[in-house]
Amino acid sequence: MKKSIFLFALATLFFASCGNNASTSDSSATESTDTEMTEEAPAAAEDEAIVTIKGDDAMKYDITEIKVKEGQTVSLTLVHTGKAPVAAMGHNWVLLKQGVDMEKFATAAINAKDNDYIPKDMEGDVIAHTKTIGGGETTDIEFTAPAKGTYDFLCSFPGHHATMKGKFIVE
């Protein structure tokens, strides 16, 4: 009798912790499986590009060029390595369609705080974007790499694109 209660408690604990794990990791199951299984391999699976880009309190990205292959699923993680809060030093990562005027986009973004600094009437100019995060936070997105070519990316937090921008190259 006592033993069965103990087992029941164990089972409850087990399921509770599983549930927590599932809810805290919102990246896809395939992604984490691939990462674990190919830990020694330098490159991800052919059809997937894993990208990590960091932003800091000095208003800089750690990389200014990202290369992927056409049609790949891009799993991009943005890490804010600083300490400043989102209101003072928020960072996002925005990939623009070709031909979009970055200056015009960034100027419009100043008034789009409530939409992660993506101007609502210019959402059609964006291929993919993360949310805006503050120091110590991480966010990730997944999207399909567009057609071959060179694209601009930026942080659209007011004033940041002057130093936080780069090229997204699809080969």
Ligand SMILES: [Cu+2]
């Ligand atoms: Cu920024």
